[in-house]
Every structure is written in C-alpha cells, then in structure tokens.
Amino acid sequence: MRIAGIDIGSRTVKLAVLEDGQLILSRNTMTSYNPLATAQELMGDAVFDVITATGYGRHLIKGHLDCPVISEITAFARGARFFSSDCRSILDIGGQDTKAISLDQEGNLRKFEMNDKCAAGTGRFLEVMATALGFTIEEFSKAGLSAGKAVKINSTCTVFAESEVVSLTAQGAARDEVALGIHKAIVSRSIGLLKKVAVPGEIFFAGGVAYNDCVRVLLEKEMGQPVFVPSDPQIVGAVGAALSSL
Amino acid sequence: MTFNVSDVKPLINDEFTGEPTKRALQYISNQRASGMPVVGLYCGYAPLEVIRAVGAVPAILCAFADKPIPAAEEVLPANLCPLIKSSYGYIITDTCPFFGLSDAVVAETTCDGKKKMFELISSHRPMFVMDLPQLPDEAEARSNWATMISKLKGFLENTFGTSGTSEGIEAEIQATNIKNRLIRRVYEYAEKKPPLLSWQELYELSYLAQVATTEHLLPIFKEIFETIEERDDKGIYYGSPSSPRVLVTGCPVGGDSTKVYRIIEEAGGIVVAMDACSGMKPFLSDIEEKTGDPIGAVAQHYLEIPCSCMTPNTRRLTELDKVIDRFQPDAIVEVVLHACHSYNIEAYKIMTHVKEKHNLPYLKIVTDYSEGDVEQIRTRVEALLESI
Incomplete structure (x- = not known):
C-alpha cells in the first residue's frame, strides 16, 4: 500500500509517499496565498492509496479530500522516528x-x-x-x-x-x-x-x-x-x- | 461536540438558552425594579452572603469581551491582562449594562493591575475596595478579612440606607449551602462517562447561580433535575464514550476566552470540569453554619478560594486533586490570560503536580480575548489529545 502525507506549512508545502517502509516520493514547493491550489498542484500525478494532512493548512485539505488530519507535533514525533529510530x-x-x-x-x-x-x-x-x-x-x-x-x-x-x-x-x-x-x-x-x-x-x-x-x-x-x-x-x-x- | 440525539431539552429551559448574560441581566433588572439596590462585582472573593443580607442583589460586571479593549488601551498599557483591560474598557465606553444598573461596586486587591484599574474607575460609582490577605493560612488573615467584610457591610448599609443583621447573614449562609449542594448534585451528571450535560450548560448555571437567590433558583433546580433525570433514563449523553475528558483550570474563562473550550471540543475532547472562579470553584464547598460568628464563617470560606494571588497556594493543589478524582479527566488544560503573572508562574507547579501525582497530560495555553491565536491553540490542543 502506498501511504502519503501532506504538510501544508506556513512557507512550504511538502508531500511524502511511502511504500513498504521506504520513502518513494518527496516533493516540496512554496506556499502561496492559495494553499489548497498549491497542495493540489503538488499532489498532481502522485499515486497513493491513503493520505493524511498536517500543518497549518490541514483542516483546509481535510475539507476537500475528506482525509484524516493530525497536528504537526504528532507528525514530527512520528516522522523523526522514521529517520532516526531511537x-x-x-x-x-x-x-x-x-x-x-x-x-x-x-x-x-x-x-x-x-x-x-x-x-x-x-x-x-x-x-x-x-x-x-x-x-x-x-x-x-x-x-x-x-x-x-x-x-x-x-x-x-x-x-x-x-x-x-x-x-x-x-x-x-x-x-x-x-x-x-x-x-x-x-x-x-x-x-x-x-x-x-x-x-x-x-x-x-x-x-x-x-x-x-x-x-x-x-x-x-x-x-x-x-x-x-x-x-x-x-x-x-x-x-x-x-x-x-x- | 453534540448530544447523541437531536433536539435535547436545554438544562435551563427558558428564552435565554445560550445567553447567560441576558438571563442574568433580566433577573437583576427585575430585582432592581422591585426596589433592591445592585452591587457590581468583579471577583469571586466578594462575600455574596453579606451583600444579600443588606438587601442588595449582586451583579457580575462585564470583563470577558475583546470589543472594549482598544478603548481601554488608550489609557491602559497594552501588555496588561485582558480581563482588566476589558473591564476598564466597558466602563469608559459605558457599554456594561450591569455597571449601568449598579448602585455600588465591590472590588478586591487580588492583583496589582486590578488595584490600579479600580482607582481609575472609582469616580464612576461608590466603590469599596477590600484589602484581601494573601497569606491565607497566617493567624491574622481570617480576622483581618473578617474586619474587611464588616467594613464592607457598613459601607453598603451607609450607601443604601439599609441594615443587615447577624441572623440575616446566617440565613444567607444556609441558603448558599443549599444552593451549592444542589449545584454539586448537577455536577454529578458531568462526572458520568460520558457526561449528561455540556460545558455551555454548566457555564450558564454558574452564571445564574452567582446572581440569583436560592429561593428563586429552587423551581429552576426542580426543572433541571427533571430534565437531567430524563436524559439519564433515555440514555442521552454529551460527546461520545470515547471522547477524551478535559479538565480546564486556571484564570477565569468567559465570553471571548471560551474559544479555548470551543477549540477543545472541535478537536474531539469534552470539557467536563471548569476549575475556575467562572466555573465550579464558587460552589465546591460549604460555609460553616451556626458558628455564632457568621461574618467569621464567611471570611473563612472566601479565604479558602485557591486563587493564584494567594501564597503558598497549596489549597489549589488539594482542591484540584478532588476535582480530578470526581471528574476523571484524561487531560488537563490550563488557561492563563496574558500578563497574569501569578497564574502563569503557578502553572509550573500545576503541571508538575498533575504529571507526577496523576500521570495526566497537561497543556498551558497563554491567551487573550482576540481570535488571532485560535489556529496556534488548535495545533497544541490537537497534539495534546492525540497524545492520550
């Protein structure tokens, strides 16, 4: 299964796609006055089965993709362990x-x-x-x-x-x-x-x-x-x- | 956050549902129209039994909206507690209807900002400032505070041309105890998992109960218990069995700062206990009856309010323990108003205590009455609830 996460931050929007425990896609772009459009553009042709949103724009994305959201704090806590397991x-x-x-x-x-x-x-x-x-x-x-x-x-x-x-x-x-x-x-x-x-x-x-x-x-x-x-x-x-x- | 069924009969079922200030305003206006003088209050230390014993009706003055703050900041420093700025702004813009109805104002030396703000509004109404002892466990504290309460009684009697007796104060003590026990019975339904009432309902009840007499509240309580027992019978509850239960402690929360309650609920939590003077604090204990010294008994009761202006405020921790035991929260959120140094510093003790003694996650939110930090607060609250 391909799992994705999108982090709509104040300055940049980031997209990550993982498969079998490997980071297979990583993209980022500057946030605009229209973070939703920026996020949609960033997701573009990326293929994934599920996605979770985080960052300041998470609730905006949730309204459009009907996806789960988590706070940045939890996202960083989990993400850090991916790169540094202890x-x-x-x-x-x-x-x-x-x-x-x-x-x-x-x-x-x-x-x-x-x-x-x-x-x-x-x-x-x-x-x-x-x-x-x-x-x-x-x-x-x-x-x-x-x-x-x-x-x-x-x-x-x-x-x-x-x-x-x-x-x-x-x-x-x-x-x-x-x-x-x-x-x-x-x-x-x-x-x-x-x-x-x-x-x-x-x-x-x-x-x-x-x-x-x-x-x-x-x-x-x-x-x-x-x-x-x-x-x-x-x-x-x-x-x-x-x-x-x- | 909602009830599990739609069209739930409100706890206080009248034309003021959702508008506690309007309900209080109508009550006080009616009392005043019947000839009773009105005493404006800013704080939970004002001894209500003495105010009632001299034949007056208490009114909680406006202090919880962002709107009058720009006007206040023309005089007051911007980096001051929003509650003080709001209170002052309401007076100088003449927009607090409760102040408009007040014949006198009772103030207390709880903090430096309030003391100096009271000086600025003292010319607007006859005002009595009570010197609140802040080392409540010292031997002199009770007698000094009792002296202050006697002086307040004299001030009110002189201002209104009325008189209050010891018997009258004793009767008010007993009336307060009846009221507080009834309110604590209502709280038992907030203790349930899931609770049978919402924070808005608890807030509305606190608001009304501080101004209305026990006699006037009795028929309302009768209806409240019918409503709530009906909820119990029909299996109606608030939130869901899996919603994290949140205890909110700290500074008084009302009006625009209820944004914190709203955010907690939008993040999926339920506010089950409000450990503040604006919430449950005034109702959690009784006043000793039949002591032969009713002013002394009132003095003792109010000195036991664990406001952060007291030092060392150990009672805050012991009272918090009881509230935690009763309401079984999954997390503690502390609300500190900007520039409220005493609550802000004491927050460290509260955080350490709830983590070490109760193993509960804790979040301190420093905020004001503006909407500007809603999303930042949301991130923190969501992280707190995700960590449960």
Missing part, C-alpha cells in the same frame, strides 16, 4: 513555528513546547534578517560561521530585530558579526524551548532552518548534545503524517 528529543524550526518535542523510549509523545503566536526566532525571522543584511540564506549562514565574534542581538521579534540590525549596521558593525549575533539569538530562543522538554542524547533537528549549518553548529555547542539533521529535514512532518495513515 531519537527522543526533536527540534523543528519551520517558517513561523518552533517546536521542541520529547518522546518516551517507545516513541510516544512525552512533552512539547511551541513558540508563541508570533514568528519570533523562526525561519521567517532568518529570511528577513538575511535580507536586511543583503545576504542570500546560504551566504547568511556562511557569514555567521566565518565570523570571529558576534554582535549581540537582543530581540528575536522580527520587527524589533530588523530595526536593531539597521541601527547596528548604521553604527558600522561588521556584517558577518551581526549575522552571527542573529544566529545566536535564534539558537538561544530555541534552546529556551528545548531545555523544557529535551532528554540527554542526540537532538533530531528538523524543519527548513535545519539546513542552516550555523544554527546547527551553535545548537550543538550550546546544548552540549549531538545534533542530527536528516537528509531532507523539511519532509519529516509529511512522512509522519503518511505513517499515521496506516
């Missing part, structure tokens, strides 16, 4: 959410924490900050990694931090040092959530922000725990949704 601590930094999740030995949801309703310290925050400094997302991470020291950024609120960055650059602060400061701010905020739930051992890092090496390196250093990033950190929620179709 993981117990999960951090997902997506477009507008940060989730920290811990599992028991059997993989059941033990505790979770999410950021407040604003997008402070999330993927969207990093995008805006990179733009404010004139970097692409890839350059931004590299700049952070190469900086010798960091300029302290006090806010993870996207609006406040942007004006803080403008003030700093106007005072002549080095761009890569500001970049490192921003990465430290997002890591410090994520750790605040993670420490409430995490257990010792490896941290499974998912979501689009997991592609950012600077965040990963800082996270590993600050937590003092190894951080594992799966080959496609964005697909984890869709895989978890697919697995719950069984």
Whole structure:
C-alpha cells in the first residue's frame, strides 16, 4: 500500500509517499496565498492509496479530500522516528513555528513546547534578517560561521530585530558579526524551548532552518548534545503524517 | 461536540438558552425594579452572603469581551491582562449594562493591575475596595478579612440606607449551602462517562447561580433535575464514550476566552470540569453554619478560594486533586490570560503536580480575548489529545 502525507506549512508545502517502509516520493514547493491550489498542484500525478494532512493548512485539505488530519507535533514525533529510530528529543524550526518535542523510549509523545503566536526566532525571522543584511540564506549562514565574534542581538521579534540590525549596521558593525549575533539569538530562543522538554542524547533537528549549518553548529555547542539533521529535514512532518495513515 | 440525539431539552429551559448574560441581566433588572439596590462585582472573593443580607442583589460586571479593549488601551498599557483591560474598557465606553444598573461596586486587591484599574474607575460609582490577605493560612488573615467584610457591610448599609443583621447573614449562609449542594448534585451528571450535560450548560448555571437567590433558583433546580433525570433514563449523553475528558483550570474563562473550550471540543475532547472562579470553584464547598460568628464563617470560606494571588497556594493543589478524582479527566488544560503573572508562574507547579501525582497530560495555553491565536491553540490542543 502506498501511504502519503501532506504538510501544508506556513512557507512550504511538502508531500511524502511511502511504500513498504521506504520513502518513494518527496516533493516540496512554496506556499502561496492559495494553499489548497498549491497542495493540489503538488499532489498532481502522485499515486497513493491513503493520505493524511498536517500543518497549518490541514483542516483546509481535510475539507476537500475528506482525509484524516493530525497536528504537526504528532507528525514530527512520528516522522523523526522514521529517520532516526531511537531519537527522543526533536527540534523543528519551520517558517513561523518552533517546536521542541520529547518522546518516551517507545516513541510516544512525552512533552512539547511551541513558540508563541508570533514568528519570533523562526525561519521567517532568518529570511528577513538575511535580507536586511543583503545576504542570500546560504551566504547568511556562511557569514555567521566565518565570523570571529558576534554582535549581540537582543530581540528575536522580527520587527524589533530588523530595526536593531539597521541601527547596528548604521553604527558600522561588521556584517558577518551581526549575522552571527542573529544566529545566536535564534539558537538561544530555541534552546529556551528545548531545555523544557529535551532528554540527554542526540537532538533530531528538523524543519527548513535545519539546513542552516550555523544554527546547527551553535545548537550543538550550546546544548552540549549531538545534533542530527536528516537528509531532507523539511519532509519529516509529511512522512509522519503518511505513517499515521496506516 | 453534540448530544447523541437531536433536539435535547436545554438544562435551563427558558428564552435565554445560550445567553447567560441576558438571563442574568433580566433577573437583576427585575430585582432592581422591585426596589433592591445592585452591587457590581468583579471577583469571586466578594462575600455574596453579606451583600444579600443588606438587601442588595449582586451583579457580575462585564470583563470577558475583546470589543472594549482598544478603548481601554488608550489609557491602559497594552501588555496588561485582558480581563482588566476589558473591564476598564466597558466602563469608559459605558457599554456594561450591569455597571449601568449598579448602585455600588465591590472590588478586591487580588492583583496589582486590578488595584490600579479600580482607582481609575472609582469616580464612576461608590466603590469599596477590600484589602484581601494573601497569606491565607497566617493567624491574622481570617480576622483581618473578617474586619474587611464588616467594613464592607457598613459601607453598603451607609450607601443604601439599609441594615443587615447577624441572623440575616446566617440565613444567607444556609441558603448558599443549599444552593451549592444542589449545584454539586448537577455536577454529578458531568462526572458520568460520558457526561449528561455540556460545558455551555454548566457555564450558564454558574452564571445564574452567582446572581440569583436560592429561593428563586429552587423551581429552576426542580426543572433541571427533571430534565437531567430524563436524559439519564433515555440514555442521552454529551460527546461520545470515547471522547477524551478535559479538565480546564486556571484564570477565569468567559465570553471571548471560551474559544479555548470551543477549540477543545472541535478537536474531539469534552470539557467536563471548569476549575475556575467562572466555573465550579464558587460552589465546591460549604460555609460553616451556626458558628455564632457568621461574618467569621464567611471570611473563612472566601479565604479558602485557591486563587493564584494567594501564597503558598497549596489549597489549589488539594482542591484540584478532588476535582480530578470526581471528574476523571484524561487531560488537563490550563488557561492563563496574558500578563497574569501569578497564574502563569503557578502553572509550573500545576503541571508538575498533575504529571507526577496523576500521570495526566497537561497543556498551558497563554491567551487573550482576540481570535488571532485560535489556529496556534488548535495545533497544541490537537497534539495534546492525540497524545492520550
């Protein structure tokens, strides 16, 4: 049987199809003002027997496909175990959410924490900050990694931090040092959530922000725990949704 | 979430079904028209027996809507508790009909925000602010609170030109006990699995029972028990036998913040117990009768309300244990209003307690009266219920 999961996130829509325990199809695209159309386009010619939806747009899809839905938290909990069969601590930094999740030995949801309703310290925050400094997302991470020291950024609120960055650059602060400061701010905020739930051992890092090496390196250093990033950190929620179709 | 059959007779079957504020408003208007003065209240610490003994009718003032908050924020800071902002907004926009009917207002020093807000509205009505002891187990607390209650009685008597007697307060204590026992009998049907009544019905009953006298409630209770026993006989229940049962604790929940109850039910849960001053807290215990010191007995009873303004609020945990034992929830949701520091900090103790002692999943929701966070709350609530 082919099982599918669709994760309609705030910035991207992801589709995963599994067969016999193997991920056979993985797609993602940017979310538009019409997430339903985006999701339908993404599903396109994909062949599957059952599908489960997750992410912010899950209830919208449910209305059209009459499919089951699960919360992102459960989806990430299940999806993480697909990529790392014994993981117990999960951090997902997506477009507008940060989730920290811990599992028991059997993989059941033990505790979770999410950021407040604003997008402070999330993927969207990093995008805006990179733009404010004139970097692409890839350059931004590299700049952070190469900086010798960091300029302290006090806010993870996207609006406040942007004006803080403008003030700093106007005072002549080095761009890569500001970049490192921003990465430290997002890591410090994520750790605040993670420490409430995490257990010792490896941290499974998912979501689009997991592609950012600077965040990963800082996270590993600050937590003092190894951080594992799966080959496609964005697909984890869709895989978890697919697995719950069984 | 619905009943298992359609066309279920409402618990309180009158023209106000689903509109508890309108029902209370009509009741208070009628009482006032018969010559009774009205006392506006903001909090569960206001001693209702004394207010009734001086011949007045209590009215719960508006505090639960988002609508007047923008007007309030022209004066008050935005990062303040929505209940306080809403209360103030209602007064300055002159849109709280209960305040319009009130001849006096009773306020308590439960938190800093309320204290300072009361100063701003004190010119609108004769107001009595009660200094609430916040270490309730100290030896002086009871006598200090009893003194405050005596002073309140004097204030009401002077303001209304009436007088209340010890016998009158004793009679009101006994009337409250009869009412509370009847309400607890209604709660027995919420304890059932699945429950026989909805959270809306429990909420409506609490709302009416805080303002109406026991005498006026008796015929309503008679009908309530007929209705509910009929449900029992016919096998009518709310939700389904497999719906997770949720106990909601924390800050008062009403009006726009009932979005949390709604979201819990949309996610497939049933709210079986409301552990807050807006829900079951006022009715869960009796006042000691025939002590010869009715004001002292009233003081003792109200001091035992486990609001997070008290410290150390150990009674909150022991009372919560009883509510958990009675209603057998599958999960605990705590509602904390933005900037309510005492409930927010105490939430850590509640989370630890329910997890360690009862092994129950727990979720804290920090929210306000706006609709802006509904989807974020939904994600958390769905995850909580999926984890059961």
